[in-house]
Amino acid sequence: MREFKRKSRVLLIDDNADHLRGVKELITLESSYDVVGATTSANMGINLAKKYRPDLILMDINMPEKDGLQAIQEIEKLDLGIRVIALSGYDDADLIFRAMKIGAKGYVLKTMASAQLIYAMDEVAAGKIYLPTALTSRFFEYFQNSFKEENAKLSEENLLSYLTAREEEVLDLLTQGNNYKGIAGKLFISETTVKTHVNNIFQKLQVNDRTQAVLYALNNGFATKHKIAV
Numbered sequence: 440m441r442e443f444k445r446k447s448r449v450l451l452i453d454d455n456a457d458h459l460r461g462v463k464e465l466i467t468l469e470s471s472y473d474v475v476g477a478t479t480s481a482n483m484g485i486n487l488a489k490k491y492r493p494d495l496i497l498m499d500i501n502m503p504e505k506d507g508l509q510a511i512q513e514i515e516k517l518d519l520g521i522r523v524i525a526l527s528g529y530d531d532a533d534l535i536f537r538a539m540k541i542g543a544k545g546y547v548l549k550t551m552a553s554a555q556l557i558y559a560m561d562e563v564a565a566g567k568i569y570l571p572t573a574l575t576s577r578f579f580e581y582f583q584n585s586f587k588e589e590n591a592k593l594s595e596e597n598l599l600s601y602l603t604a605r606e607e608e609v610l611d612l613l614t615q616g617n618n619y620k621g622i623a624g625k626l627f628i629s630e631t632t633v634k635t636h637v638n639n640i641f642q643k644l645q646v647n648d649r650t651q652a653v654l655y656a657l658n659n660g661f662a663t664k665h666k667i668a669v
Contacts, residue, residue, distance in 0.1 A: 452484035
């Protein structure tokens with residue numbers, strides 16, 4: 440007996456009624472997807488997602504009562520395994536980044552050709568991520584710049600907060616002038632363990648040697664915090 444394969448179901452959410460009808464007609468006539476619902480309301484779309492549990496959702500980003508980004512977040516929280524494709528008339532890199540960051544599996548421009556929309560749906564339905572070729576380089580450039588900014592902010596933070604209690608004890612003894620053997624004796628651990636802790640301290644404080652670690656500690660209030668006599 441030939442096994443019946445269920446059609447992948449798609450839900451459409453777009454506040455532009457004309458565009459919504461056009462996309463629904465396109466999918467119905469030119470694809471094998473089953474449109475289980477279509478609405479101009481983000482809130483209604485979330486309710487339909489709970490009711491029908493579609494495989495895909497085409498989500499307009501610019502919605503009046505609740506924007507598409509908020510709706511995507513709420514759909515993701517439902518944890519129903521629904522894969523969302525963001526629809527937008529804007530090729531803004533920040534918008535693409537935000538949509539993908541909160542869970543969208545694809546980003547499609549409303550001006551794209553119909554064949555591209557169906558292809559995007561096929562890719563996402565197959566478990567892949569879809570971005571139009573024209574937007575890919577812009578997205579990754581924005582992503583890399585955002586990553587650099589986050590690293591810059593991290594370097595401005597007091598990295599001492601990332602140390603464990605034991606690493607703070609080791610750093611405390613380092614600032615007092617103890618060598619590895621002395622630290623091992625005072626903490627009742629092996630010199631090898633001391634070296635491991637020191638290496639971890641170097642990595643977390645982003646320094647290369649003991650002198651830099653001690654200077655970082657002293658310059659960032661560690662001596663005062665631990666009442667070290669210096």
